[in-house]
Amino acid sequence: MKNYRIGIFGLGTVASGLIKILKKEKINYQNRFNVNFELSQVVVHDLQKKRAPEFDGLNISDDPAKIIEDPAIDIVIELIGGKTVAKNIIEESLQTGKHVITANKDLIASEGRKLSRLAKEKHVGLFYEAAVAGGIPILRSLSNSLASDEIEQINGIVNGTSNFILSQMRQNKISYAAALKTAQEKGFAEADPSNDVDGIDAAYKLQILADFTFGKQINQRDIQMGGIRTITQADLQDVTDLGYEIKLLASATVISNKLELSVAPTLVPKGHPLASVQNENNAVFVNGRYSGGLMFYGPGAGEFPTANSVAADLIELTKKIDQPESFNTNFSSDLTLAKPKDRIASRYIVFNVANRPGVMHKLSAFFLMSDINFRNIRQYDPVGDNTRVVIITYPASDAQLNPVKTTIRKARGVEIIHEFKLLIEPKEVTNA
Numbered sequence: 001m002k003n004y005r006i007g008i009f010g011l012g013t014v015a016s017g018l019i020k021i022l023k024k025e026k027i028n029y030q031n032r033f034n035v036n037f038e039l040s041q042v043v044v045h046d047l048q049k050k051r052a053p054e055f056d057g058l059n060i061s062d063d064p065a066k067i068i069e070d071p072a073i074d075i076v077i078e079l080i081g082g083k084t085v086a087k088n089i090i091e092e093s094l095q096t097g098k099h100v101i102t103a104n105k106d107l108i109a110s111e112g113r114k115l116s117r118l119a120k121e122k123h124v125g126l127f128y129e130a131a132v133a134g135g136i137p138i139l140r141s142l143s144n145s146l147a148s149d150e151i152e153q154i155n156g157i158v159n160g161t162s163n164f165i166l167s168q169m170r171q172n173k174i175s176y177a178a179a180l181k182t183a184q185e186k187g188f189a190e191a192d193p194s195n196d197v198d199g200i201d202a203a204y205k206l207q208i209l210a211d212f213t214f215g216k217q218i219n220q221r222d223i224q225m226g227g228i229r230t231i232t233q234a235d236l237q238d239v240t241d242l243g244y245e246i247k248l249l250a251s252a253t254v255i256s257n258k259l260e261l262s263v264a265p266t267l268v269p270k271g272h273p274l275a276s277v278q279n280e281n282n283a284v285f286v287n288g289r290y291s292g293g294l295m296f297y298g299p300g301a302g303e304f305p306t307a308n309s310v311a312a313d314l315i316e317l318t319k320k321i322d323q324p325e326s327f328n329t330n331f332s333s334d335l336t337l338a339k340p341k342d343r344i345a346s347r348y349i350v351f352n353v354a355n356r357p358g359v360m361h362k363l364s365a366f367f368l369m370s371d372i373n374f375r376n377i378r379q380y381d382p383v384g385d386n387t388r389v390v391i392i393t394y395p396a397s398d399a400q401l402n403p404v405k406t407t408i409r410k411a412r413g414v415e416i417i418h419e420f421k422l423l424i425e426p427k428e429v430t431n432a
């Protein structure tokens, strides 16, 4: 039996779940994997905070040195989140020869490769399966089972909070604010929920996914970003009537050796498997040249699913403890980033149009001048002096659409309220 001494930073949602799993599964892990995990130290921020009675008896401190400077601790688990303190903890732990496991996507999105190189240099492991899609084993699947394939596209619902909000608004007709409050109470939402609802958390995860899938380190500024704050019941109703669901999709698509990246509300046809993903569940749909379409589905946030991914990292780490491998250290590709002319999709655009003769005609003319055709146009009953108009276009590039939007912004009597893309699959990109 091999004994490992563990230090955990944090005692919040994920760390609590992990400690409960390690206690409950202690004998199972001993029998099955011949390992004993000894929880030596927990470090928190606020020592005065009241903890659940099941954590009585743990060594809890607010001094990071109790873990980092204890030579007897083999494995550090960072579950506090954020970039600055967490980065110091991880770097110092790796420097002192400790293996590290984290769920911290904010940090790994930008520093993952650098930290993995440090881990390799120090002959220790660094794993972070829980950082993308919580309970779904997507990173290990991409780096192991799908390493042989050429991936053409990834579409992920990778933020549980925003998916929960959209599902609750649509199914129960509750307000955005009420749905967000429930997500916070359930422990899905980040400390600052702007990261969840503005697409930033999903973009961190897309950065990690793109690195694993396409060997490309991405900056967040290279991702076209949009969030869900402005989506209304009217949008949800429209989209449902048209046979779609709105999902905050994190997408990475290869088009003629160029990589297109976006996090944005996207219309997914009801028959597509991603449309059935509800509440805090996540899913990552991978289109591989050889494997076809695979969907990885499950809870993307929450105490036990996320903690289970951390526990799985622990077990994987100990299986190869003498030659620990970190995720994803060497893979790189020559893909370049897509330009506006390469970014092709059908769009769902909502307008507020003044009830005056000629305005609708002018609106149609703007699109036709750029050779953009309509798949569908809906004009609703007027409210006061204005009418809601929804246009769904045939596939068009950003280079075609951008001048149209500039013209509309200067025109009188027409205002763009929203623009959402329709999910586009690799074969449609090729045929467009």
Ligand SMILES: NC(=O)C1=CN([C@@H]2O[C@H](COP(=O)(O)OP(=O)(O)OC[C@H]3O[C@@H](n4cnc5c(N)ncnc54)[C@H](OP(=O)(O)O)[C@@H]3O)[C@@H](O)[C@H]2O)C=CC1
Residues within 6 Å of the ligand: 009, 010, 011, 012, 013, 014, 015, 043, 044, 045, 046, 047, 049, 078, 079, 080, 081, 082, 085, 103, 104, 105, 106, 130, 131, 134, 187, 188, 189, 191, 300, 301, 302, 303, 306
């Ligand atoms: N919640 C989820 O569903 C998921 C979370 N994650 C990621 O997991 C990580 C943890 O998230 P979660 O458990 O939700 O976070 P919580 O906010 O629930 O808990 C954070 C914990 O970190 C502790 N902490 C904060 N700052 C410090 C510090 N400077 N030194 C020591 N301890 C500190 C807090 O201490 P105290 O208790 O004293 O306040 C608290 O116990 C994050 O990176 C998150 O993004 C990933 C996937 C899903």
Ligand SMILES: N[C@@H](CC=O)C(=O)O
Residues within 6 Å of the ligand: 131, 133, 134, 158, 159, 160, 161, 162, 188, 189, 190, 196, 201, 300, 301, 302
């Ligand atoms: N806030 C995140 C938590 C998991 O990463 C989410 O809602 O998905």
